[in-house]
Amino acid sequence: MVASPTASPEPSVDREEQIAKIQLFAGLRAEALKLVAQVAIEESHAVGTVIFKHGDVGEKLYVIVEGRVRITREVQGMGEEALAIVGPGEVFGEMALLDDSVRSATARVHERAVLLAIHRDAFEDLLFVHKDLAYEVLWNVVRMLTRRLRETNDRFAMLSFANKF
Numbered sequence: 001m002v003a004s005p006t007a008s009p010e011p012s013v014d015r016e017e018q019i020a021k022i023q024l025f026a027g028l029r030a031e032a033l034k035l036v037a038q039v040a041i042e043e044s045h046a047v048g049t050v051i052f053k054h055g056d057v058g059e060k061l062y063v064i065v066e067g068r069v070r071i072t073r074e075v076q077g078m079g080e081e082a083l084a085i086v087g088p089g090e091v092f093g094e095m096a097l098l099d100d101s102v103r104s105a106t107a108r109v110h111e112r113a114v115l116l117a118i119h120r121d122a123f124e125d126l127l128f129v130h131k132d133l134a135y136e137v138l139w140n141v142v143r144m145l146t147r148r149l150r151e152t153n154d155r156f157a158m159l160s161f162a163n164k165f
Contacts, residue, residue: 015040018116022063024091024140032133039122043115051093051107051115058096058103060117064088067113073105085110091144097123098141 015037019025025036040063045051051062054073062069064087071084071092083105086092096103097120127134 015042015116018065019063021089022091023089023144024063024094024137026140028133028136032130032136035126035130035133036118039126040116040118043117045109045113045115047109047112049109049113051109052103053106054103056103058093058101058120060119061091061094061097061123062107063091063116063118065114065116067115068110069113069115070108070110071105072108080106094141 016030016033019033019036019040020028025033028036042065043062045067051069052058066088068085068087069092070082071086072080072082075081084092092107093103095101127137
């Protein structure tokens with residue numbers, strides 16, 4: 001069961017400062033950070049809370065302000081396999097927003113978490129209206145996904161090497 005977050009319409013700390021520390025929004029101008037902050041909603045989640053499950057429709061991307069979230073996938077015959085544990089300043093759940101597919105994994109709170117959630121519609125509207133912001137965010141997404149792909153390649157290389165012995 002996916003639990004409901006405790007949402008806070010008013011930020012507990014300055015959202016623009018929080019957003020400026022996040023890789024996805026790194027290097028954005030102050031005006032752009034303000035626009036993103038206006039569409040972000042703060043959520044608090046207890047340990048063990050399922051933010052979303054594999055196969056769910058992706059409606060939000062999440063930015064971790066505090067705490068950690070474990071990204072997992074069920075592997076037949078093996079159980080739950082941790083793909084990543086993400087912490088402050090990191091983004092998760094963005095893939096479903098970028099390609100309109102269902103969630104590719106499950107996200108569960110590993111340590112009590114404060115998140116900024118950005119809904120798909122608000123994000124798309126923001127990028128549609130502000131083309132310069134869209135361009136900057138696009139390049140940050142490319143850099144983030146490239147980094148993740150390199151990490152995955154390194155992980156597979158290590159697994160391949162370990163299987164030889």
